[in-house]
Amino acid sequence: MEAGQVKRLKGICTVTDDERREVSRLLEIDRLQTYFFSAAGVVKAVDGISFDINQGETIAIVGESGCGKSVSALSILRLVADPPGRIIGGSIRFQNRDLLKLSDEEIREVRGKDIAMVFQEPMTSLNPVLTIGRQLTETMEQHRDMSHDQAVARAIELLGMVGISDPERRLRQYPHHFSGGMRQRVMIAMALCCEPKLIIADEPTTALDVTVQAQILELMKNLTRRMGVALIIITHNLGIVARYADRVNVMYAGKIIESAPAHDIYHRPRHPYTLALLRSVPRMDQPRRARLDPVQGQPPDLSRLGAGCSFQPRCGFAVARCASESPPLERVDGGDHLAACWEANTVARSLTRSS
Amino acid sequence: MTPIEPTGAARQSAQAAVRVSPVAQDVALEHRRQSERRVHLAPELVTIRDLKMHFPVTEGALFSRQVAQVRAVDGISFTIRKGETLGLVGESGCGKTTTGRCILRLERPTAGEILFDGKNLVDLDQKSMRALRQKIQVIFQDPYSSLNPRMKIGEIISEPMMVHRTEPNKAARDARVMELLRLCGLDPRFADRYPHEMSGGQRQRVGIARALSVRPEFIICDEAISALDVSIQAQIINLLEDLREQFGLTYLFIAHDLSVVRHLCHRVAVMYLGKIVELADCDELYGNPLHPYTQALLGAVPVPDPDMEKARAYRIVKGEVPSPMNPPRGCVFHPRCPLAIDSCAKNVPELRELRPGHWVACSVI
Numbered sequence: 001m002e003a004g005q006v007k008r009l010k011g012i013c014t015v016t017d018d019e020r021r022e023v024s025r026l027l028e029i030d031r032l033q034t035y036f037f038s039a040a041g042v043v044k045a046v047d048g049i050s051f052d053i054n055q056g057e058t059i060a061i062v063g064e065s066g067c068g069k070s071v072s073a074l075s076i077l078r079l080v081a082d083p084p085g086r087i088i089g090g091s092i093r094f095q096n097r098d099l100l101k102l103s104d105e106e107i108r109e110v111r112g113k114d115i116a117m118v119f120q121e122p123m124t125s126l127n128p129v130l131t132i133g134r135q136l137t138e139t140m141e142q143h144r145d146m147s148h149d150q151a152v153a154r155a156i157e158l159l160g161m162v163g164i165s166d167p168e169r170r171l172r173q174y175p176h177h178f179s180g181g182m183r184q185r186v187m188i189a190m191a192l193c194c195e196p197k198l199i200i201a202d203e204p205t206t207a208l209d210v211t212v213q214a215q216i217l218e219l220m221k222n223l224t225r226r227m228g229v230a231l232i233i234i235t236h237n238l239g240i241v242a243r244y245a246d247r248v249n250v251m252y253a254g255k256i257i258e259s260a261p262a263h264d265i266y267h268r269p270r271h272p273y274t275l276a277l278l279r280s281v282p283r284m285d286q287p288r289r290a291r292l293d294p295v296q297g298q299p300p301d302l303s304r305l306g307a308g309c310s311f312q313p314r315c316g317f318a319v320a321r322c323a324s325e326s327p328p329l330e331r332v333d334g335g336d337h338l339a340a341c342w343e344a345n346t347v348a349r350s351l352t353r354s355s
Numbered sequence: 356m357t358p359i360e361p362t363g364a365a366r367q368s369a370q371a372a373v374r375v376s377p378v379a380q381d382v383a384l385e386h387r388r389q390s391e392r393r394v395h396l397a398p399e400l401v402t403i404r405d406l407k408m409h410f411p412v413t414e415g416a417l418f419s420r421q422v423a424q425v426r427a428v429d430g431i432s433f434t435i436r437k438g439e440t441l442g443l444v445g446e447s448g449c450g451k452t453t454t455g456r457c458i459l460r461l462e463r464p465t466a467g468e469i470l471f472d473g474k475n476l477v478d479l480d481q482k483s484m485r486a487l488r489q490k491i492q493v494i495f496q497d498p499y500s501s502l503n504p505r506m507k508i509g510e511i512i513s514e515p516m517m518v519h520r521t522e523p524n525k526a527a528r529d530a531r532v533m534e535l536l537r538l539c540g541l542d543p544r545f546a547d548r549y550p551h552e553m554s555g556g557q558r559q560r561v562g563i564a565r566a567l568s569v570r571p572e573f574i575i576c577d578e579a580i581s582a583l584d585v586s587i588q589a590q591i592i593n594l595l596e597d598l599r600e601q602f603g604l605t606y607l608f609i610a611h612d613l614s615v616v617r618h619l620c621h622r623v624a625v626m627y628l629g630k631i632v633e634l635a636d637c638d639e640l641y642g643n644p645l646h647p648y649t650q651a652l653l654g655a656v657p658v659p660d661p662d663m664e665k666a667r668a669y670r671i672v673k674g675e676v677p678s679p680m681n682p683p684r685g686c687v688f689h690p691r692c693p694l695a696i697d698s699c700a701k702n703v704p705e706l707r708e709l710r711p712g713h714w715v716a717c718s719v720i
Contacts, residue, residue, distance in 0.1 A: 064584040065555075180447075181675050209446035210611065214655040214671045236585060239657035243664035262661045278659060280589035282618035284641070285658045290383030291596070292618065294589030298554045 024055040026197055026230050027076070032090035034068075034075045037083065041303040045071040047254035048090070050329075053198065058224065058231040060241035060262075062277075063251035064299055069234045072251070073200045077115060078107050095197070113143040116191035118220075120203035122183035126175040132159075132186055133171030136193055143194045158189040162219060181212035188220060198230045205240065217244060238277055242266060250274050253300050253310035256329060260337040270332045270339035270347050272317045309341070317343045317350075390600075391621050394439045399470075400573060400605050401435040401458065406467035408453050412680060425680050427453040429629035430467070432706075435573075440599065440606040442620035442637070444613060444652070446676055450629040451609045455575045458607070459493055460484050471573070489519045492566035496578035498558035502550040508561055509546035512536070515569045535564040540594060556587035563594065567602075575607045580615065592619060613656050617641050622712075625649045628679055628687040631706060635713040645715045648672075648688050686718070694719045 034046040046068045053059055063069045074080045075087055078099065092099040094115065099107060111117075119125040127135060136158065137151035146154065152171070159167035162185040175183060184204065191199050201220065205213040221244050224231045233241055241248060241262070248265040250258040250273065258271040269275045276295040282288075297314040309315070312322040321342055329340040333348070341347065408428040413419040428450040435441045443451045456462045458469055460476055469476040471487065479487065492515075495501035502511055512535055513528045515521075522528040533543040539560040550558055559579065566574055576595065580588045592615065598604060610616050616623055617637060624634040625648065633646040644650045651672035658664055674691045677683055683690050689699040696719060704718040 064586060179675050209676070210613070210655045211446065211651055211672050212675055214657075214669070215673075218669065218671060237657070238585075239659040242657060242659050242661045245661075266660050267662075277585060280586055281659070282592075282614045283658065284614045284617065284653070284656050285660065285663055288384065288618060288638075290387050292589040292592055294593060295586035296590070298556060299584065299586075 025052055026055045026057075026095065027053045028091075028093040029072075029076070030091045030093070032072065032075060032087070032092060034071050034080055034085060034087045036085045038303070043303045044254050044305065045085070045302060046075060049249075049251070049254075049256045050090075051249055051256065051259060053230050053232065055197065056225070056228045056230055057246050058221070058233065058244055059247045059249065060233045060235060060245035061249050061251060062235055062238055062241065064236055066299060066302065067251045068254040068302075069251050070202050073117070073202050073232065073234055076200065077111050077117060079111075109143070112139050112196070113194045114196055115198045115200065116194065116196040118184070118187045118191050118199060118201040118204050120206050122180060122187050122207070123175065125187065126183060128175055131172055131174055132178070136171070136186075136190055139190065140193050154193065155189075158193055159186070161192070161223065162186070162189045163215075164189075180208055181216060184208060184212075184216050185219070188216070188223070192223060192227070192229075195227065196229060198232070199224065200232045200234070202234045203236070204233065206235070206237075213240070220244075238266070239281070250277070253305060254302060255310070255340065256338075257311065257341070258339045259329065260339075264333075264335075264337050268333070268337070268348070268351065270337065270344040271311075271341045272315045272343070272347055273311045275347060275351075276314075276316075317341075317346055319343060390438075394436055394621055397437040397439065399434045400437045400439075400472060401607070402468070402470040403434070403454075403458075404432050404468040404470070405430050406432070406454065406457060406469065407465045408450070408457055408462055409465045423680050426629050426682060427679060428457065428464075429682075431624075431626070431629075431631045433624055433631065433634060435605055435607060437572075437605055438599075438603055439622065440608055440620045442616035442623040443607060443609045443626060444611060444616050444623060445626035446611060446652075448628075448676055448679060449626040450679070451626050452577055454626075455493070455577050455607060455609050458575060459488070459491060486519075489515075489521070489569045490572045491575070492569065492571040492573070493575045493577060494559075494562050494566050494579040497582050498555055498562055499550075499582075501562055502558055504550055506549075507546065508536075508548050508550065508553075511550075511561060512546075512565050512568050515565060519569050521569050531568065532564075535568055538567070538598075539564045540590070554587075555583050556590060559583060559587075559591055560594070563591075563598070567598065570602075571604070573605045573607070575609065577609045578611070579608075581610065581612065588615070595619065613652060625652065628676065628682050630687060630716065631714075632688065632716045633714065634706070635710075639710070639713050643710075643713075645709060645713070645720050646688075646717050647692050647694050647719075651691075686716075 030050050031048045032046055033048055036043040036045055049072060061069045061072065071080060076092055080087065087100060099110065133152065133155055136155040137148065140146045140151040140154060141148065155171060156167045159170060164170055164182060164185055178186065205216050208216060217240060233245060235241055245262050248260065248262050249256045252273050258274045265274060269278060279293045280295055282292060295314055300310050308323040308325060309327055312318045319342065327340045327342045329338050332339045332344045406428055407430050410425040410427055411421045412423040412425060414422045431454065443454060445451050453462065457464045464477055509532045512532045516528050516531065522531055532546050536543045536545055541557060541560050580591050583591060599606065608616065608620055620637050622636050623640045624631050627648050633640065633649045644653055654670055672691050685700040685702055686704050689695040699718065702718060704716045706714045706716045709715050
């Protein structure tokens with residue numbers, strides 16, 4: 001019922017927005033549910049999330065470990081291992097096709113060609129016994145009917161684009177010859193090789209050092225902008241997406257609890273969890289504080305969620321209603337800002353008071 | 356297994372945190388600054404002089420010969436005063452963890468001195484070193500691999516007390532385990548649980564309780580919060596601060612997260628390829644970074660504010676950290692340095708005190 005409400009609200013939004021955006025909608029996820037069936041019970045890793053991406057847009061999915069952000073991404077490409085996982089509801093419409101209804105053959109055509117993925121750990125996602133060149137050309141020969149020579153020429157061009165020097169020689173090398181940052185550049189080149197419409201980057205810089213992290217993010221942003229590719233960045237760090245995301249979705253315990261344009265998420269959060277995330281980190285741009293305000297308690301166990309709001313046990317704004325009724329993701333403040341909290345107005349008032 | 360819910364106190368402090376007033380923050384900050392000034396007068400607890408740790412790289416299985424060496428730590432010197440927290444920052448492979456392991460004598464340094472309370476740890480034999488380890492404890496990065504999965508939490512925390520025979524009697528040990536669990540914000544009932552029943556943040560609290568069990572003076576925190584979720588990191592940072600205050604602990608805080616180091620540390624040393632390139636008081640280093648590498652590091656830290664991010668000029672340092680097996684000649688940073696001049700490729704810059712207490716190894720500045 002709550003996802004239905006979102007749908008309706010989105011309808012209102014798109015009417016007021018310019019029509020071009022409606023036309024250029026690339027991916028629409030509606031009430032997606034991915035559950036894991038384990039001996040200990042059913043884990044609702046993704047529990048009814050809905051969001052859209054337009055062509056060329058960059059969105060972020062932010063959340064802590066176990067909130068379902070990676071499972072959402074894997075669900076888009078139907079890469080969730082079954083068993084134990086299964087997509088039990090919802091729809092994923094990509095260019096007006098429901099990815100969940102495609103045959104295995106058809107979804108394989110989509111993977112890598114229309115939607116590509118960049119994973120967190122570039123060492124485990126590259127094959128250690130194949131050369132970089134083989135791994136890059138394989139996809140192109142598979143998906144784009146290129147001859148081997150054409151694919152090699154394109155691979156050299158791509159490696160140059162992602163900033164790898166001496167690409168002809170590097171093509172003949174193996175992943176272990178590359179450093180972490182260089183491997184991640186190779187992953188980006190692989191993602192770009194079939195000119196996809198959408199790239200999903202799952203924690204693309206978590207394993208990298210700070211100076212390299214900045215290089216990789218800047219590279220991804222520039223390349224996607226130049227090629228008009230939409231980008232989903234999945235991360236646990238609100239800081240890294242501030243520069244890049246047009247829109248931010250915050251996830252907690254399998255649900256999107258707040259979704260807004262980047263500026264609103266950072267300056268006018270309406271969900272207590274988003275606010276707590278922003279407040280709990282020490283910030284370089286602000287004077288040092290004597291103490292941090294942590295989020296108390298532990299993240300919830302997804303196989304044992306109660307009826308109410310899953311953040312309620314840790315929430316400083318919680319009222320009696322929060323324990324029994326789960327709040328729907330609703331429009332707040334007018335405009336394009338959605339939050340799932342009964343007390344969103346109290347959060348807003350507390351912000352105006354403290355500033 | 357019944358879940359252990361957050362206690363009433365945790366709920367209340369969550370509510371209090373929302374309402375913490377700016378005035379209270381100012382008072383607390385002033386208190387903090389005062390304690391930081393006191394630290395400057397405290398006696399030195401740890402002194403490192405020209406520490407070197409070179410690892411041999413060998414080839415051949417039967418008649419192995421040394422073909423190269425990795426200069427993980429290459430001549431660093433610093434001191435830590437009693438009650439002080441020194442931050443050691445740098446990117447992976449810069450030697451910060453090796454420095455910590457040398458102090459714990461998990462490695463035997465190639466050269467140099469490590470003075471703890473006036474005693475040189477490098478010369479000590481196994482037996483006297485074991486006795487000293489009671490005073491020097493460590494908190495590791497990964498709370499998953501640093502706790503033995505087959506031991507109960509109570510056993511994990513009491514093991515150091517048995518090794519060092521600080522609490523010979525079992526009842527006293529059990530009582531101390533309860534006390535430590537409570538001190539670290541855990542329910543004492545966790546003593547009978549196994550590590551897999553706990554979340555990452557809870558496990559890290561166990562790691563801290565274990566380090567505290569033998570009443571150490573000096574704790575090396577090696578990336579102690581890096582593996583934790585953002586919302587949990589702040590809890591652990593506050594816990595480390597409270598414990599420092601309560602027991603007068605001295606920390607060596609090894610980390611790569613510069614904003615956390617700024618919050619927690621009194622002084623900060625920046626390492627690059629086995630050398631210290633800059634060392635200064637926390638506010639001085641962050642307010643007035645002099646070494647080009649420090650500037651690059653600070654410039655790369657993202658700020659959670661889209662307006663500020665879009666407005667600021669992004670100067671990304673090019674390239675990556677070279678291999679410590681074959682470090683560049685001269686200044687190790689010169690191939691990536693925006694200020695490098697010809698002489699940087701030849702001369703190794705010395706650490707010079709450019710402002711009071713602010714040491715920089717750069718010949719251009």
